[in-house]
Amino acid sequence: MSRRIGLITLVVRDYDEAIAWYTQKLGFRLVEDTALSESKRWVVLAPGDGETRILLAKADGQAQEAATGNQTGGRVAFFLHTDDFERDHSAMVKSGVIFLEEPRHEPYGSVAVFQDLYGNKWDLLELKQPTI
Numbered sequence: 583m584s585r586r587i588g589l590i591t592l593v594v595r596d597y598d599e600a601i602a603w604y605t606q607k608l609g610f611r612l613v614e615d616t617a618l619s620e621s622k623r624w625v626v627l628a629p630g631d632g633e634t635r636i637l638l639a640k641a642d643g644q645a646q647e648a649a650t651g652n653q654t655g656g657r658v659a660f661f662l663h664t665d666d667f668e669r670d671h672s673a674m675v676k677s678g679v680i681f682l683e684e685p686r687h688e689p690y691g692s693v694a695v696f697q698d699l700y701g702n703k704w705d706l707l708e709l710k711q712p713t714i
Contacts, residue, residue: 589626589637590660593650594700597623600638603699607677608662610636629662651700658695658703667692667708674706 594600597615604610604627613626613635625638641647653659664670671685671694682703685694691709698704 586633588633589635591637591639592660592702593641593646593653594638595641595647595650597625597638597640599699601625601627604636607674607679607699609673651698651702653702656703658705660702660704662704662706664706664708667706671706 592600601612601615605612608629610627610629613628614624615626616624618624622640623638626635627638628635639646641650662670667685671681674696675681679696682695682697685692689710691707693705693707696704696706
């Protein structure tokens with residue numbers, strides 16, 4: 583059996599502002615943007631060529647609007663893995679991404695927490711290669 587997480591939903595205030603932020607600030611690519619109705623779209627972004635993607639879902643109602651930017655109660659919600667921490671950290675800082683801490687070099691790799699345009703917390707993370 584082959585299984586994987588294909589999409590993770592991210593609640594946003596506005597499709598276009600979220601698309602612009604993720605593509606311009608983080609370098610994600612727009613995979614799909616299909617109108618489903620007058621107010622709903624199927625918007626999929628990908629950070630690279632990997633299989634896991636983000637589905638942008640426009641908040642619908644007060645409960646979803648209240649959860650925008652705080653989908654995990656203030657914890658780090660998403661982990662953006664990279665093969666070059668310094669390159670991506672530098673590019674993200676230059677593009678205006680807000681980091682909540684200085685880069686840390688932990689036993690498992692290099693990491694720094696940043697927030698997206700709504701305040702969701704992300705880890706930028708370069709994992710160390712196992713030494714066996």
